[in-house]
Amino acid sequence: MVRFIKWFWRGWPFWIVMGLAYFHYFMVSQGYIQPEDVNPRVALVSQIMGGLLVLASIDSNIGLFHNKNLWQLFIVWLKDFPMFSKNKVIQASMTIMETKGGAAFISAYGTPETLEEKVELLFKQVDSLRHDLTILGQETKAQINKSHDELREVIQQTQDSIEDVKGKMTALVTDGIKVQYFGVNMLIYGSITSYFT
DSSP states (O other): OOHHHHHHHHHHHHHOOOOOHHHHHHHHHHHSSSSSHHHHHHHHHHHHHHHHHHHHHHHHHHHHHHHHHHHHHHHHHHHHOOOTTTOOOOOOOOOOOOOOOOOOOOOOOOOOSSHHHHHHHHHHHHHHHHHHHHHHHHHHHHHHHHHHHHHHHHHHHOOOOOOOHHHHHHHIIIIIHHHHHHHHHHHHHHHHHHTTT
């Protein structure tokens, strides 16, 4: 029974309009009201209500993605009217700063005179190069790890944004479409009622 009630309630846009139509038909068929008197009013109210429901649904859909509602967009549109808008002068200034990071290695050696001094100088230079390469390797590894962490953070933010959009789209499709469907049903009912006036 609970499953039936849930299934039945999922179709609320259809059932509410059908209930209103049945009530309207019952009142007219039993002679409680005259169709000539009530049909134009029912048609007008149904069409206005349906249009407002569709408009409200569109407004909520815009709010999901632009964080603005229809009224705010209308105000912006009015402000952009050419007779009201004034020319704007934009001044820009720019400062360029260049920075570069890295390690600088300086070694100073005397001028060797004997063969042993030259060999000793070569060993010192090789040791200095090893030391410099070790430091450079550590700095490069640290920079790679930092870039890796920043990239991981950007990927996580992107995944969060995708999930947010996915949630908004799901809400739009599941919830918003029912209100739009109800509004369209009311418009159709109002049109049919006005035809029989």
